Amino acid sequence: MLAFNNSLGSVQVNSRLAWSIPLLGLAGVAGAQSDSSVAVVEEIVVTAQKRAERVLDVPVAVTAVDASSLRDQNLVSLRDYSTRIPGLQYAGGSLRELSLRGITTGGGTSPTLAVTIDDTPFGSTTFLGQPRFPDFDPSDMQRIEVLRGPQGTLYGAASLGGLIKFVTVDPNPDEFSGRLEVGANAVSGGTEGYSVRGAANIPLMTDKMAVRVSAYTRQDPEYVDNIFATNSGKDVNEVDVKGGRAAFLWNVTDAITVNLSALTQRTETIDGAIIRLNPLPTDYRPLFGDMTRNTSSQVGESNYDFYQARINFDLGSSDITSISSWNESEFVDDSDVTTTFPFVFNQLPNFPPPVYGGSPAGSVVRLQNGSSTDKFTQEIRWASSGERKLDWIAGLFYTKEESSTLQIVKAVNPSGGEIGTAAIFDIPTDFEERAVFGDLTYHFTDKFDVQVGARYSENEQNNGATSTVDPAAVVFFGDNETSSTPSEDDKVTWLFTPRYRFSDDFMAFLRVATGYRPGGANNNTPGVNLTFGPDTVTNYELGFKGYLLDRTVTFDASVFQIDWQEIQLQATDAGNLAFITNGGEARSRGLELALQINPLQGMTIGLNGTYTEAELSQDIPTPSINPATGLLNQGLNGRDGDRLPYVPKFAGNLSIDQSWELGGYSVFVGASLSHIGKRDALFTSTGAPAALQAQRISLPSHEVIDLRAGLRTDVWHLNLYVRNVDDERGFVNIDNRQGKTSAVSAQYILPRTYGLSIARDF
Structure with missing residues (x-):
């Protein structure tokens, strides 16, 4: 593989519930009133532990993000709202570039956080599936729902840092309802975008049967220019998204409920938003001008299809739930990677001769990269109905996924003609996992209980590889070969959580929990181990949640330390072929705090902040020698005490919202300020000659101000917003991992964006 830069039934939650406000800085309305001038917050129910519970009763650090609030401001991607979720680090659109509580090495490996849809794991578990x-x-x-800290006991492998859980809307068999929404937005210095959404809930039999259907389409504004000779243009970074969902609910009897659903989404992109910076040592200025690229064309497409069947049997004192799912994900990309593989055309110091030396000026290296994953999962669990002396969950889990990656490296002349195909890599992989899990909570008194849980997981993998390499490129990419490498491992994860309730509105918990990420197999790279082992984490946490001052203040605070062992790391050989190895240890410790204050009727003040120290606690081992070339493989430059990539020491968000009731209208205004502290970028590569080594880059801190206002009636919703008011050029990531043989590339946060949406409920 190439290394390159580039459940339960329906739980109703009020769409304006204020718990999401300090996280998202969105307008909301408080619930019951204790007097005429002070508002109190309403309850939020989540299913973080696979049963319906008040968010303040869950002994896990969990953030509930209200999806209707996201729609109101067109916050349609994690990039848009990631800074407002405590403990979440966003460094790009790949799942491997996301992390919680600092558990990351920056990408290239299998994910360290998991994604589920209604308790069902989504996408590939392995790095070869390019999730x-x-x-x-x-x-x-x-x-x-965002669950911070390892969730290995209830949710299984690859949730070292935590879990992001999408909770969908169930059909309602009691009443017909629907919503239509249109939106428009524009980026400063760019073009306009739009969105159209619609949903309808249709009862088929009162109390018994209903369907819900929805569909949407949107086009995001473009704001990046390109000056490349054969691909020049203004505002070239197109993103088009289309999708929908259909769901069917059938209450077969009072005790049996069936939920069936299908979800699909298609995303098409042309060119991108990766910008080159001035060469090292960089001064953070763009090389070709503000929001300007100089690359040949890039096209990409992501497709997701998800099918689920959930059957619940209510046995009175307990429930049996069966969840079956099939999901398919595809990703294809055709991009310019000339700066990643400069040895294709140019002679580099201490490197072998170029693959296609003497090619015409303006020739480029293109990577055609495609991957797909088909995944089946089945979970059966038996859970007590709660409110007993002993509550339990016990279950069985099985998953089978098949992924395939095809990568083609081509040299292309300025007119688009092919100079040669340097290498073709066809990499199929199979992953199969079986697990049994259980969770017990014993209530010693009304105030004190202890939760214990364990999960045994075993997996089998088989990674194949077929390489077809141009003879002139063998020295960089290796010989032609076909290989198949099996691997397997097993692991027990566990948790121990005492909880004490000082009152119905205030509790504290101590949580010790473990997590693991499966090992796997490498391609047959000379001098590299054929397999790598799992890595593990142990999380120690003290948390407090509750209400204060007659429920006018909500707080959620956690102090944590995570010890990470046998870290999986991506390294590359001289030809930039990637492999995974184990090595070193790391530690992440910090403090997370979220506050919401309702000082006056209609006013909400939200504040959240995270302080994190995430760093290596052991040197990264020296890379091995590639016997085919005699060159040192490129590992990572990392020493004891170095900070883990893209984890700021401090990040936070402050929001203030005010609403008024005026003659049947609800009017609101609000503002929020987000801060992301200084971060260190990816570890740089080692193994290259000293003259080509580069120093690790730090990303400067940045702040973002958002404003919003709106008008609502019982059926109409008008929302206005301005995001990134100061048009701040904050960085999402900066990549100089390959050292001085490659360009410094960066991705910025979204420029100033204006928008509005109008929706009608019926």
Whole structure:
């Protein structure tokens, strides 16, 4: 593989519930009133532990994000609202570039956080499947739950840092309802975008049967220019998204409920938003001008299809739930990677001769990269109905996924003609996992209980590889070969959580939990181990949640430390072929705090902040020698005490919202300020000659101000917003991992964006 830069039934939650406000800085309305001038917050119910519970009763650090609030401001991707979720680090659109609580090495490996849809794992577990974060449009989502810290006991492998859980809207058999929404937005210095969404809930039999259907389409504004000779243009970074969902609910009897659903989304992109910066040592200025690229064309497409069948049997004192799912994900990309593989055309110091030396000026290297994953999962669990002396969950889990990656490296002349195909890599992989899990909570008193849980997981993998390499490129990419490498491992994860309730509105918990990420197999790279082992984490956490001052203040605070062992790391050989190895240890410790204050009727003040120290606690091992070339493989430059990539020491969000009731209208205004502290970028590569080594880059801190206002009636909703008011050029990522043999590339946060949406409920 190439290394390159580039459940339960329906739980109704009020769409304006204020718990999401301090996280998203969105307008909301408080619930019951304790007097005429002070508002109190309403309850939020989540299913973080696979049963319906008040968010303040869950002994896990969990954030509930209201999906209707995301729609109101067109916050349609994790990039848009990631800074407002405590403990979440966003460094790009790949699932491998996301992390929680600092558990990351920056990408290239299998994910360290998991994604589920209604308790069902989504996408590929392995790095060879190139998993991407699905970023489903919030059209038919009820909420998004973010669970921080390892969730290996209830949710299984690859949730080292935590879990992002999409919770969809169930059909309602009691009444017909629907919603139509149109929106428009524009980016400063760019073009306009639009969105159209619609949903309808249709009862088929009162109390018994209903369907819900939804559909959406949107086109995001473009704002990146391109000056490349054969691909020049203004505002070239196109993103088009289309999708929908259909769901069917059947209450067969009072005790049996069937939920069937199908979800699909298609995303098409042309060119991108990766910008080159001035050469090292960089001064953070773009090389070709503000928001300007100089690359040949790039096209991409992501497709997601998800099918689920959920059957619930209510046995009175307990429930049996069966969840079956099939999901398909595809990703294709055709991009310019000339700066990643400069040795294709140019002679580099201490490197072998170029593959296609003497090619015409303006020739480029293109990577045609495609991957697909088909995944089946089955879970059966038996759970007590709660409110007993002993509550339990016990279950069985099985998953089978087949992924395929095809990567083609081509040299192309300025007119688009092919100079040669340097290498073709066909990489199929199979992953199969079986697990048994259980969770017990014993209530010693009304105030004190202890939760214990464990999960045994075993997996089998088989990674194949077929390489077809141009003879002139063998020295870089290796010989032609076909290989098949099996691997397997097993692991026990566990948790221990005492909880004490000082009152119904205030509790504290101590949580010790473990997680693991499966090992796997490498391609047959000379001098590299054929397999790598799992890595593990142990999380120690003290948390407090509750209400204060007659429920006018809500707080959620956690202090944590995570010890990470046998870290999986991506390294590359001299030809930039990637492999995974184990090595070193790391530690992440920090403090997370979320506050919501309702000082006056209609006013909400939200504040959240995270302080994190995530760093290596052991040197990264020296890379091995490639016997085919005699060159040192490129590992990572990492020493004890170095910070983990893209984890700021401090990040936070402050929001203030005010609403008024005026003659049957609800009017609101609000503002929020987000801060992301200084971060270190990816570890740089080692193994290259000293003259080509580069120093690791730090990303400067940045702040973003958002404004919003709106007008609502019982059926109409008008929302206005301005995001990134100061048009701040904050960085999502900066990549100089390959050292001085490659360009410094960066991705910025979204420029100033204006927008509005109009919706009608019926």
